[in-house]
Amino acid sequence: MKILMLTALAAVAVSVLPASAQDDAVTVGFPLALSGFVAPYDDGPLKAALLAIDDINSRGGLLGEKIISVESDTKSDPAQGATAATDVLGKAAKMIMVTCDFDFGAPAALVAESQNVIAFSSCAADPKFGVQGIGKNAYTMSTASISQGATLAEWAHNEKGFKTVYILKDTMVEYTKSVCDSFEARWTELSSAESIVGRDTFHGVNDTSIASQISRIKANSPQPDFVMFCGAVNGGSAVRQIRAAGIDLPLLSSESMDGAYWLAAIPNLSDFYVAVYGSAFGNDPDPKVNDFVKSFSAKYGVAPVTGHALTGYSVVEAWAKAVERAGTFDTDAVRAELDKFTAEPLMVGKTTFTPELHINVDRPMLIMKIVNGKHEPIERFITTKLPKVSF
Template sequence: MKKIYAIKAAMLALLLGGGYALADEDVKVGFALALSGFIAPYDDGPYKAAQLAIDDINTKGGLLGKKLIAVASDTKSDVDVGAIAATDVIGKGARVIMVTCDFDFGAPAAIVAQSQNVFAFSSCAADPKFGVQGIGPNAYTLATATLTQGSILAEFAYKQANLKTAYLLTDTSGEYMKSLCASFERRFIELAGEAGIVGKDNFHGLNDTSIAGQISRLKASPKQPEAVMFCGAGSAGASFIRQIRATGIDLPLLAGESMDGAYWLGAVPDLSNFYVLAYGSAFGNDPDAKINDFTTRFTAKFGEQPATSHALTGYSVIEAWALAVERAGTFDTDAVRAELDKLKDEPFLAGKTSFTPEAHINLDRPMLVFNIVNGKHEPIGRFSSEVIPELKF
């Protein structure tokens, strides 16, 4: 209820302020992101990468001859501040905004943008509700859907790593984690049968500090799994992984791109046997030279490598919107939306990207699988889901 009131208050403030100002010579790109707080590692890289993409466009003469200008507002990793941040940047004239890399934290800002007929792109909200069905026709995400991520991990585990049974540990504090584990379970059962899932348990990443009970139940499972599918995120996820390893459980762990990056690895020294999905490598060792070149340019501009590969999706937010603007020949929202909804297998930095009027998220895109060995990310290769998931709500 508190979230709903915050969104309504922000929308009222925007309406009383007259909405966004019409662009003159410059076109403003807004960022309503977590630039501080615990979500910041997921938004910092995309924000900086988007700035790099804006620089690239401006260096070539701008977009439709107009210079792009970034305007930002910090949500401080507070879900209730998202709507306020969106109101701020739209009020400053933003014609498109980027919101937080998560459905739960990005949706409030996206709802405000939708109400003003402004585009809201998430760099990497992977829950399928971020789009037409969950927010509205102006909401897009450059993520690969959790439906696909879970399927890729299930197929990799069963066919590439020869892991025939799995145990699920799901963080229920976010839609991404719940959707990821549900998708993995569905596909793994298709491959291994019902007996392939030997157990499952839940924890709450925002409230729990210990998963001792879950670990005890895992160790007491009548049939021990060959792998654990861990659907957690960030620093909290790192704490739980440390607890798992500290009890002597050395089973292969599988994780989605919510555990991408090395910023959390200090909490689990010399971690090994950990398979994690990513959009690409932030470490300069991607199989795709184009991504390594991006990492080099990013590092030169900002003085450090991206915290995660979500930077690739941040760059591609600008790529997607700019390409649609060019094809439409205008910044008009309705005309640009029509072009966005026709994008098909576009070779963006984040990977091939397609949108339709019904699906504003990617369902058919290869992703990179790493094996973390002694604390180092070793890329195995890019894998696609053999079965393209159906978008259901």
């Protein structure tokens, strides 16, 4: 009996040996924030990426090899990013997925670059995450923040017919500043500078209250048709304060306000629009996305918190497609295939890469409307005039 148990244990031990020990397997590395302050933003994309690996393995793997994953925790510390990347690359990772943010993801990507391994950020929305900022092996699956801002401007102007806007910008992170600035640039082209009837800034963490900003909106004459709200962390707090002050104007925001986790702060929130990668609520116009949400829920017991999970799925999806086309795991060959992607239909949407641009600027976002605390999809939309990318 004892011997039997030992044998069983040995068998288990063999089956969990690291990837590099198996000849018929290829490893994907995840040096991500598994703990700490950035962890929530990596959680969804990581789970989705693992789901993508499951899907590929169930179809027989990649080039006949099973994909296995190795994870290493950056502990939400940019300095630990390099260590975590070295860790997974040491376990023979052929591709790594890094944190959904330029500052937190870049250190790991730089290590991969130095070892000529492809590094995808799930959703860093800064165009610097690519050839110009890191190197030729760095990609991000996000839609650039500058496209998001321009898209919201064009949608509000052309589709909603809004005439005047008030811009409220969170200055804590680059992302929201970039969204609001590109919004303003595109809005001014479509309409006029005068139609921006007011603008103000707040700080998502340092401002314990945005009372002053709210009083300014209320005192603004004329009242705008809507408020462009570039908020991120603690955005729910700001929206609660805005609505509590009796400002019922439509609010527009970008994917940083995706998800329902903050909605309990504003019961029955309405007239709130948000441009997201895809619906995490099972009501996406694209049935493929709903199937994804279903299998995600089946595997993890809960639906993804936000649509950002789609970017993680598509990181594995994109790399696998490129590997299959290249017929090899060789980085240079795979990169050449990735750079040929033109409106490639991925889970996260149509995706294009070029040898110069490793971020998407023309992928439609799903505009959703929150009505009585529920997300309803409206349509996928992208600005017709692509913003000029600067690094």
